[in-house]
Amino acid sequence: xxxxxxxxxxxxxxxxxxxxxxxxxxxxxxxxxxxxxxxxxxxxxxxxxxxxxxxxxxxxxxxxxxxxxxxx
Numbered sequence: 001x002x003x004x005x006x007x008x009x010x011x012x013x014x015x016x017x018x019x020x021x022x023x024x025x026x027x028x029x030x031x032x033x034x035x036x037x038x039x040x041x042x043x044x045x046x047x048x049x050x051x052x053x054x055x056x057x058x059x060x061x062x063x064x065x066x067x068x069x070x071x072x
Contacts, residue, residue, distance in 0.1 A: 046064055048057050
């Protein structure tokens with residue numbers, strides 16, 4: 001991959017191996033760590049009807065994001 005980029009990197013092989021192992025470990029943890037719905041879902045759900053216009057929905061979304069930013 002480095003050869004395709006036409007770049008020269010001066011990296012100690014031990015450092016590169018350690019970096020690769022750490023990256024693999026983090027990827028493994030992300031993949032196999034239990035994720036709960038609460039970790040990724042919004043708590044304050046906004047619902048609209050099928051008749052709501054795109055413009056009205058957009059305004060609601062912007063207002064909800066602004067409100068969430070104020071409560072952080």
